[in-house]
Amino acid sequence: AQSVTQLGSHVSVSEGALVLLRCNYSSSVPPYLFWYVQYPNQGLQLLLKYTSAATLVKGINGFEAEFKKSETSFHLTKPSAHMSDAAEYFCAVIVTGTASKLTFGTGTRLQVTL
């Protein structure tokens, strides 16, 4: 069965610093991978997706992620953190050919400090 593992339940960065949120996946077939963001008391917003086209994927709000098959990773990065980036981030996987059931990681809470 496919799964994702997010390393680090909490990440704290200074405003203007690099943001790196880690996600590793496990899947026996090519997966589709997603990053979602959740602000307090809100639903999930899609940041970006990997669907087997370009391995470097650009999303909204300056975020990007790189699919690395050799490392089974799909880490999320942003060159310069902003206070408004403070939120919970979830990595998720869908196995291609299935009925599009999303399997989520446990989430990483990003804190941005002055």
Added chain:
Amino acid sequence: DAGVTQSPTHLIKTRGQQVTLRCSPKSGHDTVSWYQQALGQGPQFIFQYYEEEERQRGNFPDRFSGHQFPNYSSELNVNALLLGDSALYLCASSLAGHYEQYFGPGTRLTVT
């Protein structure tokens, strides 16, 4: 263009009661999925509806049931509520054959 909407926003129920949550998908979408998100956890897949039928189901008991209407809107029903059913219930819509899912704001259910 309206996104995914859910009602109600918050709900408080007593153990043993039954609850119905509602979801309207994003315009043009025909598939609705439901997820349960317990506090501090990632969302867990409950089930998915397409063409008014349950297409896939996660590891949830039969107390959880659903329905999809001809206009693609959906309901999630939970019977015999347990304290452990307290969670944020998220609805997501998508277009059949496409993997992107768009989420609503959720319904916060508290069981006392």
